[in-house]
Amino acid sequence: MIFGPAALNDDLTGAVLAHNLKTAERVIAKGTILDPDVIARLREAGHDTITVARLAPTDRPEAEAAAALGAHLASPFLRVTDPVHGRVNIFSTTAGLFRVDRAGIAALNLIDEAITLATLPDAAPVAPGDMLATLKIIPFAVPDAVIAAATSRLDRHRLLEILPFRPLVAGLIVSRLPHLKDSAIRNTIEATSRRITARTGRLLDPIETPHALAPIAEAITRLRSEGAELILIAGASAVTDRADIAPAAIVAAGGVIERFGMPVDPGNLLCFGRIGAIPAIVLPGCARSPKLNGIDFVLDRVFAASPIDDATIAGLGVGGLLKEFAPRPSPRIPRPKSSASADPRSGNPGPGPRIAVIVLAAGKSSRAAPDNKLLVPTPDGRALIAVTVDHALASRAAATLVVLGHRANDIRAALHGRPIRFVEAPGYDRGMAESLKAGIAALPAEIDAALICLGDMPLVDTAAIDRLIAAYDPDEGRSIVIPTHRGRRGNPILWDRQFFPAIAALSGDTGARPILAANMDAVAEVAMPDDAVLRDFDTRDALAALKDHL
Known part of the structure; x- marks a missing residue:
């Protein structure tokens, strides 16, 4: 690959644009492969000489290279995205323990500086939808020989793996002494229940016993008879050695103690044993x-069926100093599906973007008169607006709002029972801007961006919506996301929160096009495989043909 200036009157077809360049109507992004249409638009914008990268016959463009390597990273419970700007991301499709081959990843990253793979730490617990890794091609193209070397290594070594959490049945024994407060018992049960359910398990009714060997051993036997696959004992006092009451009760119930103490702080005084194949802790x-502590490290491995023994626990010392780490999260509770967590051990919503879908359904449908286009039945019996809304509800969006106006009660009825929020646009008859403003004004404060969907575009499916959401990244300059098909821009359009005030100031029936024209540097285009993003059904002829498309 050769970089350098080139005159636009040269044959540049197939070369790669090295820098962003503006035309009258948009920004042509760096990395764009030049074709006659792009070259013509650059000439019209007054560009005479541009900087390009010329690919050698043996070079593979960044998107193809990223897609090829991403395909070799795929494995059960991992989802690899389509390439965007030479990057593919890998997400979890299940709850489990994420394992990485540290040496293998280092070796891959050493093959050539053009290829980079970054991951979460090894043995991180993850939830469905969590991002696990990102593979980025640094230059615009990579030689075929480099790709061949990388894919050969990936074929020989599985670098990324998820061990799914098993839905284990757990039993909890809480021993009592006179000085132990009821609040301590409640806190123990609540914290343990959250830990078990966060890993897809189920906690049997806890058993309270005196802090004595025989009652605890009897409780262990009872839990085993109730189907417990994991036994947890919360003693009224800290364990001091293997012969203490709780460990001795495990032995009395027919078990063995494999490890007392662990190099994780807090969590040093954990005692790990087994009764047959059942872990007893x-x-x-x-x-x-x-709060995160040593028991979390052990439960992750137990639920994931990852081997755990004396050596495994001894190896937890690196990274085991937790006590004074103030940024650590506190409660481990189920995370919202719409937001990824920053720390995979956290149950709290992390900094992942929260996107709302606003469906505009307020218009008079005058072009389809006397019918209301949004209420026309589709082949499966749903109203057209219901098909559009159902695609939004099935997406990764955190919320769906529907803006009402003309025939509002009929639209509500067509969408009855769906988990959506209805918003009235009192001035809907003055133009689209009133619907936009009503939808934006109704968004919760925690929403980061809004995807504006037209109610009469039922062919824009969930996959298309998710592709637009995945492309949104204001830190990388992708604050406005627009779908395209064969170079033509369509709908829906995703807007970062920074543009909400400008949208709220609109008037008339022009929509947000003026805002778009003034912020071309913030636009990211997402190419779609079909023309659904260009097709609305707002005339009687179009509605008559709808059955052929659904």
Whole structure:
């Protein structure tokens, strides 16, 4: 690949644009492969000489290179995205323990500086939808020989793997002494229940016993008879050695102690044993708290059926100093599906973007008169607006709002029972801007961006919506996301929160096109495989043909 200036009157077809360049109507992004249409638009914009990268016959463009390597990273429970700007991301499709081949990833990253693979830490617990890794091609193209070397290594070594959490049935024994407060018992049960359910397990009714060997051993036997596949013991006092009451009760119930103590702080006083194949664990005192501690490391491996023994626990020392790490999250509770967590051990919503879909359904449908286009039945019996809304509800969006106006009660009825929020646009008859403003004004404060969908575009399916959401990244300059098909821009359009005030100031029936024209540097275009993003059904002829497309 050769970089350098080139005159537009040269034959540049197939060369790659090295820098963003503006035309009258848009920004042509760096990395664009030049074709006659793009070259013509650059000439019209007054560009005479541009900087390009010329690919050698043996060079593979960044998108093809990223897609090829991403395909070799795929494995069960991993989802690899389509390439965007030479990058593919890998997401989890299940809850489980993420394992990485550290040496293998280092070796891959050493093949050539053009290829980079970054991942979460090894043994990170993850939830469905969590991003696990990103593979980025640094230059615009990579030699075929480099791709061949990388794919050969990926074929020989599985670098990324998820061990799914098993839905284990867990039993909890809480022993009592006179000084132990009821609140401590409640906190222990609540924190343990959250830990079990966060890993897809189920907690049997906890058993309270005196802090004595025989009652605890009897409770262990009872839990086993109730189907417990994991036994947890929260002693009224801290364990001091293997002969203490709780470990001795495990032995009395027919078990063995494999490890007392662990190099994780807090969590040092954990005791790990087994009764046959059933793990039996004496919890450290810190397990009464929902904060991350040593028991989390052990439960992750138990639920993932990852081998755990004396050597495994001894190896947890690196990264095991947690006590004074203030940024650590506190409660481990189920995370919202719409937002990825920053720390994979956290149950709290992380900084992942929260996108709302606003469906505009307020118009008079005058071009389709006397019918209301949004209420026309589709072949499966749903109203047209219901098909559009159902695609939005099935997407990764955090919320769906429907803006009402003309025949509002009929639209509500057509969407009855769906988890959506209805918003009235009192001035809907003055133009689209009133619907836009009503939808934007109704968004919750935590929403980062809004995808504006037209109610009469039922062919824009969930996959298309998710592709637009995935492309949104204001930190990388992708604050407005627009779908395209064969170079033509369509709908829906995603807008970052920074543009909400400008949308709220609109008037008339022009929509947000003036805002778009003034912010071309913030636009990211997403090519779509079909013309659904160009097709609305707002006339009687178009509606008559709808059955051929659904």
